[in-house]
Amino acid sequence: MNPAIVKNRILQTAPAVAVIVGAALAADYALNVLFLRRPEHFTPLTTLAIATIVATPLAYWWTSQRLRVEQMRDDLSASVRAKQKAIEGAEEALAKYREAERLYRLLGDNLTDHVALWSPKGERLYSSPSIQRITGYSAEEFMALPPSAMVSPADFKRVQGIIRGLTPGGPPVSADYECFRKDGSTIWLESSYSRLGDGSNILLVTSRDITERKRLELDIAKALELAEAASAAKSDFLANMTHELRTPLTAIIGFSEVLRRSRGLNKTAARQVGHILDASHTLLSVVNDVLDFSRLEAGGLELDPGPFDPAAMASSCAALVEERATAKGIQVVIRTGKALQPMNLDGPRLSQVLLNFLSNAVKFTARGAITVALSQVVESEGDGRWALLRGEVIDTGIGISPDNREAIFDRFSQADAAVSRRFGGTGLGLAISRRIIERMDGKIGVDSVEGEGSTFWFEVRGPLAELPALESEAMSPLGAEAGVRLLLVEDNAVNRELIHAMLEPFGVEVETANDGVAGVEAMRQGHYDLVLMDVQMPVMDGLTATRKIRAMEGARGAATPIVAMTANVLPEQITNCLAAGMDDHLGKPINPTRLLEMVARWSGRTHGA
Ligand code: ADP
Secondary structure, rough: OOHHHHHHHHHHHHHHHHHEEEEEEEEHHHHHHHHHHOOOOOHHHHHHHHHHHHHHHEEEEEEEEHHHHHHHHHHHHHHHHHHHHHHHHHHHHHHHHHHHHHHHHHHHOOOOOEEEEEOOOOOOEEEEEEEEHHOOOHHHHHHHOOHHHOOHHHHHHHHHHHHOOEEEEEOOEEEEEEOOOOOEEEEEEEEEEEEEEOOOOOEEEEEEEEEHHHHHHHHHHHHHHHHHHHHHHHHHHHHHHHHHHHHHHHHHHHHHHHHHHHOOOOOHHHHHHHHHHHHHHHHHHHHHHHHHHHHOOOOOOOOOOOOOOOHHHHHHHHHHHHHHHHHHOOOEEEEEOOOOEEEEEHHHHHHHHHHHHHHHHHHHHOEEEEEEEEEEEEEEEEEEEEEEEEEEEEEOOOOHHHHHHHHHOOOOOOOOOHHHHHOOOOHHHHHHHHHHHHHOOOOEEEEEEEEEEEEEEEEEEEEEOOOOOHHHHHHHHOOOOOOOOEEEEEEOOOHHHHHHHHHHHHOOOOEOOOHHHHHHHHHHHOOOOEEEEEEOOOOOHHHHHHHHHHHHHHHHHHHHOOEEEEEEEEEEEEEHHHHHOOOEEEEEOHHHHHHHHHHHOOOOOOOOO
């Protein structure tokens, strides 16, 4: 036994031994001295020795027993306490487990999406009850269905392929597919497939009903198709409309020009012809604006940058409005910075903006002056040199109220109804100008004081450029047309008469053909310096006729320059003319000066030269 325990027991035994010995001595004394009155029989040493010898083992045994019992009691109560604690822990864990299970069940029962677990062998392990809401099958029925029963055959193969390609713990892969409900109706599901990466290799599939979304997608696709068809119809309509409008305008403008130039008119008749001409030019600019704007709206504005001279732009735009301004007693002043350098920008489009500002300035100004101001700030960018060009048209006209200054740049927007009644217009000019400038990444705006005048301005940046040397034929003097033999292929009798009236005074010999077939035949028979070819004609159109002429082997006509003369003025229509073998394009209504320039430019040349 452990010596420490023995020592402890001996120490605990000693008091008991002392009590027993003390009691034996007291009893010996009381019996012999006090009770029997024989003090000689009182032997304390003997009593002490006997009591010690007898009491010590007894006391030791008794103490040992007591200590063992106490030890056993302590051990027992410690073990009871430990068991109690373990029971409490187990109860707590059980409660937590029950709560977690309740929550999982709640989740599974109330999921709107469907969750399914499949064993690696392809057996169903779990299906959330939401399957019933989605497919009409209860979870139990679903568990018994073969995997292919609900999915359309084409989609089933694809889904199988996706499942085969999954890797444990890898990213989920999604698929949309068509699915049959218990009642036979069709729905669309979107499922996400993944293999668990915990070693179980279980397949987890979460599915969602996306029938509504699919329906919307189909509706949107259908709506888009309809919108595209409507937009194509609108473009066709526009192209037809502008063609139809330009054709009669050709006759009105052309014959008014012929009349105006003739010397036989008295003053009143000449003034009235001038009015017809002004009105038809206004009508033509409305047609042009509408066509231009719808092309811009459709995002079809292609810029065509090239070297252009800003100073020349200012003077040619000013010259175009000068007559109208002078008639109102208004002076047009050009103010350009000293050394405006040529730039690489879409010059014609910038001129369109400047001309629009100028036309408005003339329209809305009754007295005073109109100033065209151009300035340029040269800056370096990268390798080349760039510049910021600012154009301003300053007038002393009616001005624009602050409320209207933003809105006038919107389409069909005019400052006020009374003004638009008085001055006319479509409200498209500034909207077109804004789109052109924005397409060039520039800025456009107006500063104005009501009743005092307005300053319309734009700012565009572009690289500086060199102007190409002028071509010699561009300088060809009018009058070079005399003696030219021209074939006019045109189905419209009024237009045939118009071209005769416009060209014959200049000594041009005009022969006519009424459609493409007659035109090709005329080319086969005769010799001409130039062909003016209409495009839309009955029997054979101008493009086909041109191709046939170009294909005529050995004939001299095959190399004759052909200029399209048509109301088809859209860029793609012009491209089609050139692709068919024509050399140039003259838009209807015909401008007499441009017609003469065209005749002068092309007569004496050969096709493609
Ligand atoms: P339109 O001139 O055909 O009506 P615009 O888009 O060119 O179309 O102009 C829109 C409107 O802006 C005009 O109707 C007019 O109210 C206002 N406006 C344009 N230029 C001026 C100007 N120089 N002075 C006063 N008002 C102007």
